[in-house]
Amino acid sequence: MTRAKKSPAKKKGSTSRSTARASARSSGRFPRFLKALLFSSLASFGAASYVLNPQWRIPAPVQEALTRLGWPQHWAPHREPQRAQPREQAAPAAVTAAPTGAPAQTMFPECRQFFPHSRPPEVPGSQKLREVCFSAFAILHNGQTKTPVFVAERLNRQMLTQAQGQRRTDKFYAEARLPRAERAELDDYRGSGFSRGHMAPAADMSTAEGMAQSFSLANMVPQDQTHNGGAWSSIEQDTRKYVMRAAGDVYVFTGPVYSDKPKTIGSGVAVPSYIYKVVYDATSGRSWVHWQANAASTKVGPPISYEEFVRRTGLKLLPAGG
Known part of the structure; x- marks a missing residue:
């Protein structure tokens, strides 16, 4: 008779250690x-x-x-790259003159009220032109010069009467809606010797919001301080006086004109050779242009015709026949 083999008994201590x-x-x-x-x-x-x-x-x-987790390294399409060196050490890029390419029709779909007959201007093209709408004006901004090509306003007697009650804020700020590489910063003007010259004047603003927005650096150009407070200030005041007498809306376009290789301040903000102001009375059809050298010696002089302005700049700011 064969005996069944007994399975070896597991040690109690070993089982406890394994379980542990x-x-x-x-x-x-x-x-x-x-x-x-x-x-x-x-x-x-x-x-x-x-x-x-x-x-x-x-x-x-x-x-x-x-x-x-598998996200691509550059997954945020609008993320701004970090600077490789401190801003004040970065060499400014070469700046060319204002747009000189083939004619481009601007659109401004969200703020066409600032243009006569709701028809935005035609301008020489550029790869860095951006349309920016504000509550009281519209800007076509040039990322190469970091300044406006033009700033458009629609003014009338009622608006300027309301503007007289607005308190000037003087809170300048960089325009966050523009790419950092294409916009002016507060440091660019600091110690430059130039004023932050408004294109759409603060005194034109009829609301608190418009007043605050007029201090965006997108609305500025480096302007000679004497010119800004002298001849140019007189032109702005004369324009408001005309609007107060006009029967209806008056459209005003203001902007800079550059030499082929303009001087720059800060990180490449171009200094204009001239500043213009186009005034168009939509009721009478009259138009004229103030053309001023951006210099301390500039005096208030007679305006030039709109046709001469187009010849000098290539900017067609008014509708045909304007």
Whole structure:
């Protein structure tokens, strides 16, 4: 008779140690799982936040988290690149004159009220022209010169009467709607010796919002201080006096004109050789242009014709026949 072999009995101590090790591995995996889940959730929340707010900078930990989760390195299409060196050490890019390319028709779909017959101007083209609407004026901005091509206003007696009650704010600011590489900054004017010359004057603004927005640096050019406070100030005042006498709306376009290789201040903000102001009375059909050298010695003189202005600049700011 064959006896059945007995299975060796497991040692009680060995079983306990194995169970303990398995329990330890399991308990170790659970905190790691929670950490991974928390890490993934925070990263996803950060990603969503920066998608909805592309103007924010992405902190390095968040970018690293996104990379681990499989997001592409440059996933935010509007994210501004960080500067490789401090701003004051960056060499300014070469600046060319105002637009000189093939004619381009501007659109301004959100603020056509600033243009006669709601027809925006035709201008020489450029790759860095941007249309920016404000509550009281519209700007065609040139990212090469970091200044306007023109600033358009629609004025009348009622608006200027309301403007007389507005308090001047003098709170200048960089225009955040423009790419950083194409806009002027406050530091560009600091110590330059030039005024931040308004194109749409603060004194034209009939609302508190318009007054505040008129101090955007997108509405400025580097202007000789004596000219800004002297001859040019007289032209602005004379324009308002005319508007107060006019029967209806008066459209005003103001902007700079540059030499082929203009002087710059700061990080490449171009200094204009001339500043113009086109005045068009929509009721009478009359138009004229103030053409002023951006210099301390400039005096108030007779205006030039609109046709001569177009010949000098290529800017067709008024409708045909204006």
